[in-house]
Ligand code: BES
């Protein structure tokens with residue numbers, strides 16, 4: 001599919017479906033709708049006057065063969081309250097329009113951008129939303145597949161932006177949208193296919209496509225280094241662990257003391273059965289998505305390799321499978337982490353923090369100045385926040401504030417949870433330096449407190465995205481399944 005920018009007036013746009021956002025409470029006599037109403041010889045006034053079209057977000061009304069328009073159909077789309085019309089909402093609207101066009105069997109769709117955002121940002125998020133909307137997770141279906149696809153999506157604007165800027169914005173949106181869909185495809189992939197080795201293979205192939213340097217540490221190297229908390233998790237699985245390191249060659253040359261250097265660290269558990277502390281059967285299949293943090297990091301690094309942040313960044317993804325077997329780690333085992341701290345593993349299902357602990361230490365050995373980790377870490381975070389906000393915690397308040405400030409653009413909601421010192425005693429061990437679980441209460445926080453021990457004094461942010469990796473609510477702007485939640489937040493952090 002091609003995404004194009006045009007400044008043409010909407011009556012002249014020839015396409016299968018022309019979409020026009022309508023804000024809550026808008027009447028046909030509002031300044032902008034007057035011209036559309038005139039062009040359609042009163043159809044718009046009739047529709048809005050009838051009350052059958054709601055201007056609530058994503059409500060649709062299709063008008064076939066609209067008078068005096070070259071478009072085959074006019075699609076009025078509810079855009080919600082004007083004052084709440086963020087770039088995140090615009091991204092969704094673009095997705096809803098693209099899906100509506102495809103579902104109607106259309107090949108070419110156009111959307112009129114009515115927002116008053118920075119026009120380049122508007123064009124970028126529209127491109128992102130269009131690509132996001134066309135993804136579906138049916139690669140393994142051999143029949144009954146929806147093969148329909150759009151050929152062209154046209155972004156119409158009031159002409160506030162130069163063509164070259166608009167084209168550059170489409171390119172940026174396309175890079176982000178494609179990396180997002182790639183990350184989603186990894187999360188949707190079943191764990192028998194996306195093993196740690198396959199995750200590494202796909203990272204290598206993707207890296208080669210976008211100019212990202214991908215290095216994979218094998219089990220023997222992890223053993224030599226002493227990354228034993230990570231190795232403890234993968235011991236029960238026949239699949240060997242992989243530690244993926246992602247670098248952007250052009251940025252490496254900028255290495256200098258005193259400039260920021262970020263590590264983005266993503267949890268890559270390709271399947272989390274819980275290990276010996278095995279999970280109940282219900283919904284266990286969802287644990288194929290327990291590498292969503294890793295997928296978000298890989299996707300973000302693919303974007304950054306193409307869009308070049310100002311500062312250095314490295315991506316780290318510890319990838320393992322957590323299964324029970326005769327060789328598996330037992331509750332009560334004590335292991336010596338890469339940092340030297342000893343860990344009593346009380347519950348083998350609290351495996352994410354074990355692999356992240358060694359990854360955080362590894363990042364510190366590289367000399368990073370900022371640590372950011374992202375992980376489907378705790379069910380407790382889902383209990384606390386539901387599937388609306390991800391949890392954010394950490395010692396780097398500046399970065400947390402920057403991430404939260406970007407929510408109206410990213411659409412990725414983050415809610416900060418506390419990390420008071422008093423929570424630390426909940427993970428004190430009788431036999432080792434620290435244990436890997438606290439009590440039942442405050443589970444998202446004690447998990448973060450565990451990670452904090454390994455971030456030590458390096459400024460650090462932790463995103464607990466448990467539950468956010470899939471969206472099965474059903475929205476008009478995307479198919480059900482993986483979301484790649486966090487990718488946009490990470491990209492914006494590095495590019496903003
Ligand atoms: N991967 C899970 C967390 C999770 C749960 C992610 C649901 C997505 C959806 C994590 O490894 C886990 O099992 N956490 C345990 C920790 C507990 C044993 C302290 C949990 O949250 O129950």
Ligand code: ZN
Nearest residue numbers: 272349350351
């Ligand atoms: Zn687990």
Ligand code: ZN
Nearest residue numbers: 269272290352
């Ligand atoms: Zn897990």
